[in-house]
Amino acid sequence: MTRPFACVVNLGCRVNRVESDRITSDLVGAGFSLVDQDEADIIVINTCAVTGEAESKTRKAVRHALGLPREPIVVVTGCVVNLHPNELTDLSPRVIAQPSKIDVARTAADAAGLPARTVNLDEGHDLADLLGRSRLGVKVQDGCNNRCSYCIVWKARGPERSVPVASVLEQVRRAERAGIPEVVLTGVNLGAYDGIDASDSHVEIDELLDIILEQTDIPQVRLSSLEPMDVHDRLIDAMVAGGERVAPFLHLPLQSGCTATLERMNRPYTDEQYEAMVDRIRTKLPNAAISCDIIAGFPGETDEEFAESRALCERVGFSRMHVFRYSARPGTPAATAPGQVAPEVMAARSSELRHVAENTSQADARARIGSCETAVLEFGNRGTLGSFHRVIVDDAGTDRTGQLVRVKITGMDDRGLLHASMGESDL
Numbered sequence: 558m559t560r561p562f563a564c565v566v567n568l569g570c571r572v573n574r575v576e577s578d579r580i581t582s583d584l585v586g587a588g589f590s591l592v593d594q595d596e597a598d599i600i601v602i603n604t605c606a607v608t609g610e611a612e613s614k615t616r617k618a619v620r621h622a623l624g625l626p627r628e629p630i631v632v633v634t635g636c637v638v639n640l641h642p643n644e645l646t647d648l649s650p651r652v653i654a655q656p657s658k659i660d661v662a663r664t665a666a667d668a669a670g671l672p673a674r675t676v677n678l679d680e681g682h683d684l685a686d687l688l689g690r691s692r693l694g695v696k697v698q699d700g701c702n703n704r705c706s707y708c709i710v711w712k713a714r715g716p717e718r719s720v721p722v723a724s725v726l727e728q729v730r731r732a733e734r735a736g737i738p739e740v741v742l743t744g745v746n747l748g749a750y751d752g753i754d755a756s757d758s759h760v761e762i763d764e765l766l767d768i769i770l771e772q773t774d775i776p777q778v779r780l781s782s783l784e785p786m787d788v789h790d791r792l793i794d795a796m797v798a799g800g801e802r803v804a805p806f807l808h809l810p811l812q813s814g815c816t817a818t819l820e821r822m823n824r825p826y827t828d829e830q831y832e833a834m835v836d837r838i839r840t841k842l843p844n845a846a847i848s849c850d851i852i853a854g855f856p857g858e859t860d861e862e863f864a865e866s867r868a869l870c871e872r873v874g875f876s877r878m879h880v881f882r883y884s885a886r887p888g889t890p891a892a893t894a895p896g897q898v899a900p901e902v903m904a905a906r907s908s909e910l911r912h913v914a915e916n917t918s919q920a921d922a923r924a925r926i927g928s929c930e931t932a933v934l935e936f937g938n939r940g941t942l943g944s945f946h947r948v949i950v951d952d953a954g955t956d957r958t959g960q961l962v963r964v965k966i967t968g969m970d971d972r973g974l975l976h977a978s979m980g981e982s983d984l
């Protein structure tokens with residue numbers, strides 16, 4: 558029997574990315590061959606509901622898949638499916654909703670008429686070969702117990718739960734065996750990690766980092782997004798102790814740099830606390846790059862509040878800023894809050910923030926010239942530094958894709974891209 562053809566379309570956040578990788582591996586285990594969308598019999602779409610725009614991209618992706626000439630079956634999973642599945646299943650009888658991501662491959666196999674005996678999801682397919690990655694996300698946590706007033710994700714993802722330590726270690730070791738130089742510890746609320754170890758003791762994120770560094774030889778570990786209030790000294794100390802094996806990078810969602818706005822967002826910190834935390838990080842980890850998410854035009858945000866928010870961004874000097882215009886999510890307190898900001902004001906504020914982002918990012922990159930960092934080479938001599946800036950390693954040669962190397966940053970070109978030369982020794 559010829560293997561049916563399948564394709565996975567990923568939308569949304571870092572956690573979805575990791576889950577889509579897992580689904581891709583499971584589909585191969587279930588007997589599918591991976592192809593592009595227009596050749597696929599089954600298209601899996603991992604959906605996103607974080608903003609109105611993300612939901613509309615989801616609907617567009619489903620319609621696009623349904624319109625392809627092979628008339629594929631479309632299996633939808635992810636946040637839109639958890640919140641309102643009918644929106645997608647009503648589009649066509651060829652859309653199947655599967656809220657449980659670990660069951661997506663089985664649902665796809667059933668839809669494709671694959672006999673149950675051929676489905677072997679435990680085969681342990683090599684994600685590195687499958688995906689050709691130099692960096693692999695490892696999901697250690699899901700869900701969120703916070704109640705930020707603009708957010709729908711906690712409703713879609715449910716309460717916090719953590720992957721046991723043994724299972725995290727197994728995922729990291731698989732990446733290591735596959736020759737992947739960097740893993741990214743990922744969760745919806747990573748700082749809330751509270752996994753169980755072999756003796757049933759609770760392990761927090763700093764301890765998990767220690768354990769991974771001690772019990773595996775993975776060359777580099779990166780932490781994905783952490784809520785600011787979860788970055789305590791123990792975690793910073795664990796990053797320092799990990800030396801070059803821990804990427805000097807922290808993504809700390811700010812959302813607003815004004816305490817009054819943060820209070821309305823139900824975010825549990827003030828602008829001063831955020832800045833103090835950044836200072837603590839930079840005292841202990843001077844080369845740390847710090848990035849953030851920020852929302853422009855949250856309900857009630859006055860010109861003065863916005864100016865405070867913008868000024869804090871300039872003072873912190875983020876290496877990257879993900880700027881979002883506020884998007885009202887039905888069912889959240891903020892959606893019906895007074896003082897909704899006019900779209901043109903939101904657009905102007907977000908463009909101002911993007912301008913700040915460009916300047917601070919360039920300044921952070923420029924300040925690294927003359928220093929040494931690790932870099933994962935992804936395409937020939939192009940790669941990503943530990944600080945997450947893009948880099949071209951001018952004397953890397955052509956056969957280093959997929960390697961972690963130490964480089965000396967030598968300059969920046971007129972496109973704002975860092976250049977480097979190979980350091981004294983490889984890692």
Ligand code: SF4
Pocket residue numbers: 701702703704705708709710711745746784
């Ligand atoms: S911390 Fe806030 S914004 Fe982030 S997932 Fe939880 S509720 Fe949403």
